[in-house]
Amino acid sequence: NAGVIQTPRHKVTGKGQEATLWCEPISGHSAVFWYRQTIVQGLEFLTYFRNQAPIDDSGMPKERFSAQMPNQSHSTLKIQSTQPQDSAVYLCASSLARSSYEQYFGPGTRLTVL
């Protein structure tokens, strides 16, 4: 079991460029979560998919951020027109979609916007 895989591990973009972050959940896990971690705000929930369907995007910024899960083996988080305040570590987690679940976290992608 390779765990949750996130690529790239580090990404540097210029202001205004687009960034796409990839997540491969643990095989058999039907729930996928995205979080963002910064020094000031800590770990913040962004969005969640269950069986590839978007369930809750209450934490997603209303503009420039979007997430998709085109198949059960990967999810993407896309940030358009990146801004310096988007710099953060983006974490993906997966779990079984049932009660008493445990979320397994990936190593994260560190995004730096210059």
Next chain:
Amino acid sequence: GDSVTQTEGQVTVSESKSLIINCTYSTTSIAYPNLFWYVRYPGEGLQLLLKVITAGQKGSSRGFEATYNKETTSFHLQKASVQESDSAVYYCALGGNYAQGLTFGLGTRVSVFP
């Protein structure tokens, strides 16, 4: 909304001494909160340390214990005798009784010195 408060950002403790990390929670949306402690060891990803899904119950793992107190809305983490290998960042988290995004505290960095 939901929130989790960890009052200590950093704790330094001598090996073999006791440790307590405070965590309190607040929720307006979750009828039956589930409570978690996650840990990030140096160079590793975020992983679950323990969880308790029923008020009044205690969870334990790796010598750590935490009791879910609904009256005081607290979920403090304790260990009677810490080791250098317990040096890590500890996060308290709140979730519901089905798969959903977690609400995390800001984390407590624990440094154990010999």
